[in-house]
Amino acid sequence: MIVDEAWCAQLPFHPETPTWALSAGADICVVSVHKMGLGFEQGSVFHLQGGLVDPIGLNQCADVLSTTSANVMLYAAMDGWRRQMVQDGRSMIDKALER
Numbered sequence: 001m002i003v004d005e006a007w008c009a010q011l012p013f014h015p016e017t018p019t020w021a022l023s024a025g026a027d028i029c030v031v032s033v034h035k036m037g038l039g040f041e042q043g044s045v046f047h048l049q050g051g052l053v054d055p056i057g058l059n060q061c062a063d064v065l066s067t068t069s070a071n072v073m074l075y076a077a078m079d080g081w082r083r084q085m086v087q088d089g090r091s092m093i094d095k096a097l098e099r
Contacts, residue, residue, distance in 0.1 A: 001025070002027065002028040002029075003021035003026040003028070003029050004030050005021050005029050006031070007022065007035050008094060009032065010036050013090060013093060014097075016097060018091065022049050027050050028047065028053055029047045030044060030046045031047065032044045033078045036076070037082075040077050043077060043078050045078065049069065
């Protein structure tokens with residue numbers, strides 16, 4: 001099962017948000033970090049779990065659709081956001097839920 005969680009990048013970082021697709025058993029989850037995270041436009045990632053999807057085949061498909069001129073700023077922004085969420089995501093979402 002492939003789930004498009006375009007607006008759900010924050011879900012795995014807090015227990016009171018809706019269930020993240022991978023926690024619900026999806027095989028692939030596509031997340032647009034640029035929508036709900038702190039990524040630049042077109043900053044998206046896919047997550048893979050389980051053995052139903054061949055990771056090499058998935059990587060080859062992604063290569064067909066990806067640019068050959070990767071933008072380091074896109075990767076840095078996504079990684080910085082991921083780091084911030086791992087460190088402070090729960091408290092940040094706590095504050096948002098209180099509001």
